[in-house]
Amino acid sequence: MRFNSTLIVIDPTPRxxxxxxxxxxxxxxxxxxxxxxxxxxxxxxxxxxxxxxxIAYARRWAEEWLDARFG
Structure with a gap:
């Protein structure tokens, strides 16, 4: 994970x-x-x-999304 996790927040709370x-x-x-x-x-x-x-799936998805765009 290369994005700055102190500036970006991932909320993977499911519904x-x-x-x-x-x-x-x-x-x-x-x-x-x-x-x-x-x-x-x-x-x-x-x-x-x-x-x-x-939660785990959404967090992984978000991290991959961020890496693809900001990594």
Missing amino acids: RADGEYMAHARISSSRPDGSPYDIHLSGDLAGFDAREEA
Whole structure:
């Protein structure tokens, strides 16, 4: 991972839908004045039975997305 993780925040919190956890990622940062802004919102990536699996998948996806664009 080559992007600066102190400036960029990945929120991989899944949402619960139809009995499964939907993985998605919110990638955000802060402006110089401290106000937050979104870099990217993934939408639903995949469904999982276990919350932890959805989180891990979304985090990996976001890290790869960031590396492809900013790495």
